[in-house]
Amino acid sequence: MTSPKKRNVLIGGGGTGTAFAIATRLKAIWHDRLRLIITDIFDRDLVTTSLLADAFHKVPRADDPNFAQVLERILDEEAIDIYIPLLNAEIRAAWALPKSQKLDIWLAGFGPELLDKAVADPWLLAQGVRVPRQLSYLQGQTDDETWFVKPRDGFGSRDARVLTMAEIRALDEDMRTESIIQEICETPEITIDSFYDAETGFTRAYCRERLETKAGVCTKARVFFDPELAEFAAKIGAGLGQRGAICFQAMRAKEGWSVTDLNLRSGAGTALTVAAGYDVLAASYACRTGESYKHFVPEIALDSEFLVTRQYSEFVMRRRP
Amino acid sequence: MRPLLALDLDGTLITVAQKQTNLLRALARARGLDLDPGPIWLLKRDGASTKSALVGTGVPMDLARALSRAWVAAVETPYWQSLDSLLPRVEECLTHLKSQADCVIISARQNASFLHQQVRRLGLSDYVSAVYQVHPNCASVAKAEILSQIGAVGFIGDTESDAKAAELANVPFAAVSTGQRSEAFLRAAGIVEVHANLYTAINFLLHQRYS
Numbered sequence: 001m002t003s004p005k006k007r008n009v010l011i012g013g014g015g016t017g018t019a020f021a022i023a024t025r026l027k028a029i030w031h032d033r034l035r036l037i038i039t040d041i042f043d044r045d046l047v048t049t050s051l052l053a054d055a056f057h058k059v060p061r062a063d064d065p066n067f068a069q070v071l072e073r074i075l076d077e078e079a080i081d082i083y084i085p086l087l088n089a090e091i092r093a094a095w096a097l098p099k100s101q102k103l104d105i106w107l108a109g110f111g112p113e114l115l116d117k118a119v120a121d122p123w124l125l126a127q128g129v130r131v132p133r134q135l136s137y138l139q140g141q142t143d144d145e146t147w148f149v150k151p152r153d154g155f156g157s158r159d160a161r162v163l164t165m166a167e168i169r170a171l172d173e174d175m176r177t178e179s180i181i182q183e184i185c186e187t188p189e190i191t192i193d194s195f196y197d198a199e200t201g202f203t204r205a206y207c208r209e210r211l212e213t214k215a216g217v218c219t220k221a222r223v224f225f226d227p228e229l230a231e232f233a234a235k236i237g238a239g240l241g242q243r244g245a246i247c248f249q250a251m252r253a254k255e256g257w258s259v260t261d262l263n264l265r266s267g268a269g270t271a272l273t274v275a276a277g278y279d280v281l282a283a284s285y286a287c288r289t290g291e292s293y294k295h296f297v298p299e300i301a302l303d304s305e306f307l308v309t310r311q312y313s314e315f316v317m318r319r320r321p
Numbered sequence: 322m323r324p325l326l327a328l329d330l331d332g333t334l335i336t337v338a339q340k341q342t343n344l345l346r347a348l349a350r351a352r353g354l355d356l357d358p359g360p361i362w363l364l365k366r367d368g369a370s371t372k373s374a375l376v377g378t379g380v381p382m383d384l385a386r387a388l389s390r391a392w393v394a395a396v397e398t399p400y401w402q403s404l405d406s407l408l409p410r411v412e413e414c415l416t417h418l419k420s421q422a423d424c425v426i427i428s429a430r431q432n433a434s435f436l437h438q439q440v441r442r443l444g445l446s447d448y449v450s451a452v453y454q455v456h457p458n459c460a461s462v463a464k465a466e467i468l469s470q471i472g473a474v475g476f477i478g479d480t481e482s483d484a485k486a487a488e489l490a491n492v493p494f495a496a497v498s499t500g501q502r503s504e505a506f507l508r509a510a511g512i513v514e515v516h517a518n519l520y521t522a523i524n525f526l527l528h529q530r531y532s
Contacts, residue, residue: 026405031339032359051347275403277442295412298444313400316351 001311007289008079012047012062013086014040014092017217017268022084023052023280025274032283037078039071041305045318062089068096075103082106082288086265088115088153103290106244107264114240117152117180120262127239129232130258132251135181141165148182149206185251185260192229193266195280195297196237197287201296204297205233206273206280211307218269223276223306228257244284245270323423324474325491326526327467328449330428330436332479332500333519334411338362339404340396345371348391352384362476366503368481368510386531397431400437408499413520415448422474422526425451429460429482465489475526477519481510493529495522 009026011019017175020305023036038053040046042060050056053101057074071093075083085094095103121131131182135147143166150160162184168176193289207229226282229250236248236259239292247270266281274281278295286293331337343359349356356378364374371392375385395401418424426449430436432455439492440452451471456461464486476487479500484507487494495514497506507515516522 026402027343028336028339028406052343065519106520140406169374240329275442277444313398315347318353320353 002245005023006036007081008035008037008083008290009034009084010039010074010080011084012039012087012090014038014047014053014056015042016086017271018086018266019084021051021274022266022281023049025279026285027052029282030285037074037080039074041183041296048315048317051156051315051317062087062093068093072097076208082285088112091115091264099213100253106284106288114262115153116262117150117261121180123239123261124262127235129235129253130253131166132182132185132253132258132260135183135318144170146184148183149179153178163189181287182260183253185253185258186287187251189252190226190250190258191247191267191269192250192279193245193247193270193278194233194234194237194242195283195287196234196242197293198237198241198243202294204278204280204299205230206276206278206284206300208269208273210269217310219310221269221308221310223273223278223300223308225300225302225304226257227302232257232259240264243287245280245286272308272310275308323397323492324421325471326418326422326424326523327427327471327479328424329476329478330430330440331424332502333408333477333483333497334415334445334451335405335407335439337405337479337500339406340401341365341392342373343404344395345375345392347390348388348395349380353390354384354460356380360513361386363503366506368502371474397435397436399438400471402435405439405443406521407443407445411519412448413443415445416430417520418523418527419448423450424469425449425453425473427455427464427476427486428454429435429455429457429464431457452460452486460473461485461489468492475523475529477526481512482502482508484512493526496523497522 011023014018026034026036035054036052037055038049039057041057041059043058044050044056057077059070066296080103082104083094085091094107095112114123116171137267143164145165146162147168149163149168168181188209193206193208195204205225207224209222210218211222243267247263247267248259250257251260270280283293286296328334340361346356360378361374364377369377372385372389375388383528421482428436436454437452440446452480453467461482468486468490473492475493477495477497480502481496484494495516496507496512497516497519498507504515514525
């Protein structure tokens, strides 16, 4: 019997928690059946994920004009079979790559335009998924009304804030154009780790409430199931033609659960869901390589919940002598 | 009363190579050494300690000693333990076992809390009625004591130390070659029942009880 082919897997954004979570699961399950290649803008010694890597490449920032050329060279030299882009700019660059039968890029059947929140919201509505009410005109609102303002191309709550209408009017025109203005939703914000296989319609959704966040990193979470959010996940998965895991955020708006953010990838916090026993990351790899995956993503009972805490781990990356 | 079978954890129900080799490679890399963990793992499967496997692949003794110490200190920490996963078809084997017998896990670990957490995370708690932790420094004797106390009808493990525990407790033993030790090493250690997978090891012990 011949052993199955060892796949060369490239993960971008190596320094992100998302990359570390994916690399950890791939190495845990497929160990010596894959070769892991990591890229990042920092030197290897500053990228924890590189500890799991069989090869590492320092690359320019994904929004640098030279990035695409460097990426294509790595894809070629390392004979990459699977490419997992994580940062928005990487996803855009990956989308622009010449199509190849040999290379599986972890992009669902959607274009990069959904990275723009101003495009994502109407798209979600078209799928039958509620989103917070968006403000298109600044007229007719009183100065002391408060609204939630976030960049159209943001991630991880970066630069998102609550502003009064007076403050919004005072923003410069460019800033206003590059932002969306939404109704303020009620906490808690729930992240949904959603697995979907567009080939079979198999779907699983795991909800994660952040109970504590330190410097943007979720350190305590509750993992549970919500049927309404699971329905949103299935609709999004079907609309995207999703094969694997993504995550999205939802909060309570005036009319009920509304999706406040759609990520076309898993998140760093997905590791919390994986720790609870729901391995959407391993399921993604299995699904895209034609292996069975259902055992990685069991159903979560309606009355089940998991409290998962998170502590930092230290890794010595270099010592001299 | 249903018979009770005892199972070792590491290498019997869950993988060991991922955690051990990736950690060793990471520790070596921090010291500027690019290790190929493949040959080291083969040496360990054939009975070598971490230190002697390193030396056996050309790592200087001082460095091998330092790496080995650092490896022992980190190997049971939560991150590296998260690389452990169920061996192929383990859930199927445990379902089969559960239809005929009860089972418990006996594991040699430094930290009982991390052990129980891991058993839960991997979904093994649904299959076993108890999880016993013994300290690695006295694994054979401590495992033997538990085997005697619980009245196990058999024990399945992946090391010569597990075989020794079964012998001390006078309990039938079946080894699996899916973990820390190779089939050749286990046989050379005098273990007769060496199985390539958990399924046949379970069947052997259950069949032996009824025959």
